[in-house]
Amino acid sequence: MKENLQHYEHHQSHGSDALRVVEQRIQFLEIDQNEKLGQHFLIDDYSLSRMAQEVEPGANVIEVGAGVGQLTELLTQQADRVISIEIDRRYEAVLQQIQAQHPGLEIVYGDVLSTKLGALVRKLESEEHNVQIVANLPYHITEPFMQQASGLHIPMSLMVGEKFAQTAVIENPNEPFYSSLSLLSQSFFEVERILDVPREAFLPEPRTKSAIMRFTPKGNVKHLSRQDFISQRLFLTMNKSPLVKNVIKESLIAYSEVSRYGTRTKTESSRLSRRTTKQELKTLLHQYQFGIRSEEDGNSSANEIGLTQNQAKDIIGNMGISEPILNKPFSQLNNSEIRILALCLQGSGLR
Secondary structure, eight states, rough: OHHHHHHHHHHHHHHOOOHHHHHHHHHHHTTTOOGGGGGOOOOOOHHHHHHHHTSOOOOOEEEEOOOOOOTHHHHHHHHSEEEEEOGGGGGGHHHHHHHHOTHHHHEESSSSSEEEEEEEHHHHTTTOOOOEEEEEOOOGGGOOOHHGGGOOOOOOOEEHHHHHHHHHHHTTTTTTTTOOOHHHHHHHEEEEEEEEEOHHHHHHHHSSSSSEEEEEEEOOOGGSSSHHHHHHHHHGGGGGOBHHHHHHHHHHHHHHHHHHHOOOOOHHHHHHHHOOOOOHHHHHHHHHHTOOOTTTTTOOHHHHHHOHHHHHHHHHHTTTOOOOHSSBBGGGGHHHHHHHHHHHTTTTTOO
């Protein structure tokens, strides 16, 4: 924190170009910021520069909340293309001017929580672009945005409030501020705290300090731990409200299949399964004919033969999760129950 404040104080002592730009654009528009929409504009040059540095070479960047465009402009200088989602059309006159100077900038007007982010990401990825999200996120939408973005499996660099910054890095469910956001962050991402940002770096000042956080998606499902695989499925199926026990059971079965066949389609997996079974039968016949006994005979793992429904139920029974938690939808669990569930998943040898 001390080093970050020194950076901030150094740039403030030399004056802030961003502050002058923001004030001029607000004056031009003759409007006041809507704090109910989380409109606290970043005016610290170093913090803005640090956000822009998060852009990967050649990336297509999705920005949430362009505002008067002081960060948007910096992103366009780093990225091949920037798609900025802005809820407030009062900034359109300024944003049109910026867009005229930067052909790689596209402004989408609307609420990001109602935007089909998944479809947008898939479109960009189909064009073989690297996609990432870089945003000074309105803090009041942090939780629903994280739930929306977690399944996209793209890197994100976000300016967030101090409370979430602390919550996102907590790995131990026994810590007092552990919550569903902790579990979500740790299940889907490798989380790094990049820069602490004081209240004075914004106009108007928010009620809390802030931090730039980097969220790097965890790898392909084949490389996830079973714990993370299950936790991800709990979040990804929340809208359908299945019971926790059913999600865990189906996750265990699916994980055993992923471990065995990877991420192939069902048809490909079925073909491979038939080939594998034929090969196993040939091997068993050869062993029988020549009196050879495999060292693994009678000791096949669940991942080799697939996991049955009853085996999955037995595993769940040994996890120590209480019936009230198992028989609720995940979306209805309170923070205390989330912590208990996370502890059970951590302590069940699922890594």
